[in-house]
Amino acid sequence: MSDGTTRLDPDAAAGLIPNLVTQAELNEFEARNILLAEIWASSRLSEKDDILVYSNVIKLHRRMFNMTWKWAGKLRRYDTNIGVSSFAIQQRLLQLCDNIRFRIQVDQSRLVEIAADFHYELVAIHAFPNGNGRHARLATDLLLLQHGEPRFSWGRALGVDNDVRRERYIQALRLADIGDFNALYAFVVS
Ligand SMILES: Nc1ncnc2c1ncn2[C@@H]1O[C@H](COP(=O)(O)OP(=O)(O)OP(=O)(O)O)[C@@H](O)[C@H]1O
Ligand SMILES: [Mg+2]
Secondary structure, three states: OOOOOOEOOHHHHOOEOOOOOEHHHHHHHHHHHHHHHHHHHHOOOOHHHOOOOHHHHHHHHHHHHOOOEOOOOOOOOOOOOOOOOHHHHHHHHHHHHHHHHHHHHHOHHHHHHHHHHHHHHHHHHOOOOOOHHHHHHHHHHHHHHHOOOOOOOOOHHHOOOHHHHHHHHHHHHHHHHOOOOHHHHHHHOO
């Protein structure tokens, strides 16, 4: 059944703010919420809004999903198969922000690689109940924009349909899981 008629199951709808019936409606609602957050965030690239500050990482997720989900901007409180122990999330995010800031200070010419690593670590931490992929992609783009670099294209220039693009993306993350980051570095700028 396509998303257009697939009804949201009650578990999936828990925490949903608007009264929506189908997955397609939810997708559209989320996309609009995220678009507003993108506009909001891309007009705020000053030091005060530095994405490498823990509270700004959280705030971005909140802004992306605040009209859609009650748990927007709230850390995951249970363990999942992807992601660190829920008890470790805050500390891992703090460390990640520090590490990435340090690496940029040391060698800004490697920003593309550092930003891809930032993305990988964010999704590996999996800080939120949902929306981690979209949040981590936007956070990474903001990091690039903050440093005057263009956003990543995330495979959109490959000329493949969204399902294939998605497959390549996940495949690149899986390779990174076993220590090979080359596919991810190529994917983000392709
Ligand atoms: N094997 C993996 N290793 C690391 N990260 C992964 C792996 N598989 C999936 N991910 C990441 O987890 C994300 C899915 O998590 P989640 O559902 O919280 O995010 P999302 O924003 O809803 O996802 P989507 O990208 O589908 O919109 C993927 O987008 C990807 O970034
Ligand atoms: Mg999801």
